[in-house]
Amino acid sequence: MKKLAVVALGGNSLLRGNEAGSILQQEKNTYDTCLNLIPLIEQDYNIVITHGNGPQVGNIMLRNEAGYNQFKIPKMPLDICVADSQGGIGYMIEKVFRNVLNQKKIRKNIVTLITQVMVDINDPAFATPTKPVGAFYLKEEADLLARANNWIFREDPRKRGWRRVVASPQPVDVLNKKIIKDLSRKNIVIAVGGGGIPVFRDKKKQLNRIEAVIDKDLASGLLATEIGADSFIILTDVPNVYLNFHKPDQIPLHEIDLDTAKKYYDDGEFAQGSMGPKIKAAIGFVENGGKEALITEAAFLGQKGSGTIIKNKNFNRTENLYGS
Numbered sequence: 001m002k003k004l005a006v007v008a009l010g011g012n013s014l015l016r017g018n019e020a021g022s023i024l025q026q027e028k029n030t031y032d033t034c035l036n037l038i039p040l041i042e043q044d045y046n047i048v049i050t051h052g053n054g055p056q057v058g059n060i061m062l063r064n065e066a067g068y069n070q071f072k073i074p075k076m077p078l079d080i081c082v083a084d085s086q087g088g089i090g091y092m093i094e095k096v097f098r099n100v101l102n103q104k105k106i107r108k109n110i111v112t113l114i115t116q117v118m119v120d121i122n123d124p125a126f127a128t129p130t131k132p133v134g135a136f137y138l139k140e141e142a143d144l145l146a147r148a149n150n151w152i153f154r155e156d157p158r159k160r161g162w163r164r165v166v167a168s169p170q171p172v173d174v175l176n177k178k179i180i181k182d183l184s185r186k187n188i189v190i191a192v193g194g195g196g197i198p199v200f201r202d203k204k205k206q207l208n209r210i211e212a213v214i215d216k217d218l219a220s221g222l223l224a225t226e227i228g229a230d231s232f233i234i235l236t237d238v239p240n241v242y243l244n245f246h247k248p249d250q251i252p253l254h255e256i257d258l259d260t261a262k263k264y265y266d267d268g269e270f271a272q273g274s275m276g277p278k279i280k281a282a283i284g285f286v287e288n289g290g291k292e293a294l295i296t297e298a299a300f301l302g303q304k305g306s307g308t309i310i311k312n313k314n315f316n317r318t319e320n321l322y323g324s
Contacts, residue, residue: 002046004184005231006224008217008281009033009051012237013298014089021055027096033235034097036298038104046184048227049093050220053085053194060084061134078133078166079197079209086114086193093190110188116175117196117219119212123169130154131168131213136161167212171196171219174226181227195219221281225288232285232293234278239300241279241308243269253308258286261310282310291315 013033019025040047060081067073076084090112101108129152137145142153142162153162174180174192183189195214199207217234224232240252243264256264261283270276275295282293292315296307 002044002185003230004048004227005040005045005233006048006050006220006227006229007037007040007233008220008235009049009093009298010234010236011052011054013235014051014092015055021059023092026092030093030096031100033298034093034100036301037097038100038106039302041106041108045231046188048180048184048189048191048223048229050192050216050223051089051093051190051194052216053082053089056089057081057085057194058134065135077209078211078213079199082194082197082213083114086197087112089193090114090190097188108188109186110190111183112190113176113180113183115180115191115193115196116199116207117171117192117214117222118173118175119169119198119200119210119214120172121200121210123167125167125169126212129165129167131166132156132163133166133213134164136163138162168215169198169212171214171222174219174223175199177223177226180223184227192216192219192223215277215281217277217281218284221285221293224285224290229285230291232282232290233301234282234293234295235298235301236275236278236295237297239297239306241270241275241295245271245275254305255309255311257311257313258283261286279310286310286312 012029014026014029015021016025016029037047064075064081068075094110094112097110132154136156137153139162145151145164146153151164154165155162174196176191180189180191195216196219198210198212198214200210202208220234221232240254243251243253261279264270265276265279265283270279278295282295285293289312291312293310294307300306
């Protein structure tokens with residue numbers, strides 16, 4: 001029986017920090033990432049791909065503002081912007097991966113799903129929005145926009161201006177999880193882009209949109225749990241997770257058990273703006289019955305000694321997919 005892996009592509013898998021974000025740049029990065037996923041298919045894994053959307057959805061919001069300011073085109077809310085990014089990025093990954101599979105003579109179909117993710121309207125995150133989205137503004141511009149749209153702004157820590165902030169609630173349930181699982185048995189599935197489109201149910205059980213951003217890794221880990229994945233793989237911009245990261249005494253982590261991972265997390269070893277959510281997502285997956293979670297860079301996937309594995313002690317690893 002085939003194994004199932006959920007693979008969360010980090011932002012640098014699609015767009016590097018020093019790039020303008022042209023489609024040619026994004027397609028080149030996507031090609032390299034898809035090529036690195038071939039060993040998973042060769043190891044007889046079915047795979048579900050999730051992805052970030054930070055730079056892309058930010059650009060969509062900028063186009064929103066420009067269209068309104070110049071042509072009075074109605075601005076679309078954040079959930080529509082996320083849906084737009086899911087469709088555009090999903091199409092790009094799907095097209096590029098089809099070409100990679102064709103080159104490797106692998107017969108496998110690919111499907112992209114626009115994915116809604118349920119949140120709790122009473123999540124404490126809504127009382128203290130922290131997630132920056134959109135453009136930077138002068139203080140006077142931010143004040144005008146805040147009054148006009150009932151938005152909240154915070155000054156950027158690097159003094160680049162004022163930026164809108166929205167809530168980042170915990171994901172509660174991935175809608176269409178059953179469809180995703182069923183499709184993954186014969187297809188590569190792309191889903192939960194950008195953490196999913198946040199929705200909630202009102203008192204009449206009707207779905208409603210809400211201005212929020214869900215962490216991509218937490219939503220991906222939840223999906224991996226809900227569809228019973230064997231492995232949860234988070235691809236980022238470093239080959240390993242480190243203690244004392246970016247310090248002279250930094251230490252790479254290789255294979256650790258769940259209790260050790262939780263201790264490091266509780267001790268504040270991982271920054272909440274970068275590695276923290278990834279570790280939290282990996283812990284959640286393993287804690288809820290997943291066999292193992294891997295955090296590494298796409299180019300190192302499968303190389304001996306690379307990657308940080310958080311393992312479930314109740315399972316014995318029988319394959320050598322990660323080379324560790």
